[in-house]
Amino acid sequence: MRNLDEILEFNRQFVENKEYEKYQTTKFPDKRLVVLSCMDTRLEELLPKAMNMRNGDIKHVKSAGAIVSHPFGSIMRSILVAIYELNAAEVMVVGHYDCGMSVIDSSRTMEKMMDKGVSAQTFSTLQHAGINLQQWLRGFENVNESVKNSVETIKNHPLLPESVAVHGLLIDPVTGRLDVVVNGYDKI
Numbered sequence: 001m002r003n004l005d006e007i008l009e010f011n012r013q014f015v016e017n018k019e020y021e022k023y024q025t026t027k028f029p030d031k032r033l034v035v036l037s038c039m040d041t042r043l044e045e046l047l048p049k050a051m052n053m054r055n056g057d058i059k060h061v062k063s064a065g066a067i068v069s070h071p072f073g074s075i076m077r078s079i080l081v082a083i084y085e086l087n088a089a090e091v092m093v094v095g096h097y098d099c100g101m102s103v104i105d106s107s108r109t110m111e112k113m114m115d116k117g118v119s120a121q122t123f124s125t126l127q128h129a130g131i132n133l134q135q136w137l138r139g140f141e142n143v144n145e146s147v148k149n150s151v152e153t154i155k156n157h158p159l160l161p162e163s164v165a166v167h168g169l170l171i172d173p174v175t176g177r178l179d180v181v182v183n184g185y186d187k188i
Helices: 003-016 019-023 043-050 074-084 106-115 120-128 143-155
Strands: 033-038 058-063 090-096 165-171 178-182
Touching (some): 003 019, 033 043, 043 090, 043 165, 074 143, 090 143, 090 178, 106 120, 143 178
Parallel strands (some): 033 058, 090 165
Antiparallel strands (some): 165 178
């Protein structure tokens, strides 16, 4: 069975059996917290359990590597919406050890794109439009520094209230152990 068909069949039964009822909550995070984490599959269930978070406790934003790559991109917009519209009062950037973004090679990724049909013409057009794909696709060498960079991008954003604590953490994707990189309470 294909993924979509399997999902839709499961969903039909999920709704029919009213299994959604145990997940009902409001759109406002109970712990008034927005968490930016990596999209790594090992963190799907581990991260909320390791942080004692339940459905409805947080606004959860994800990006590859927990990176805020642009101060006016969709990640930062989501964080600001969580603060101004959904009553979040703190931000946590949670990176993780053994992150795949630490080994991303932009050139190799672009080669894979070409192998899947993206033309050299497309790359040329993007380059002439001022998009540096090498930089845009790059990862990082040090996850600790990457978390600090994302924290700084958020904390220094001109639209972020000074009262918002921005924390940086690293999680072990095997054990769930959390290590503090930046304690945002120290910077308020």
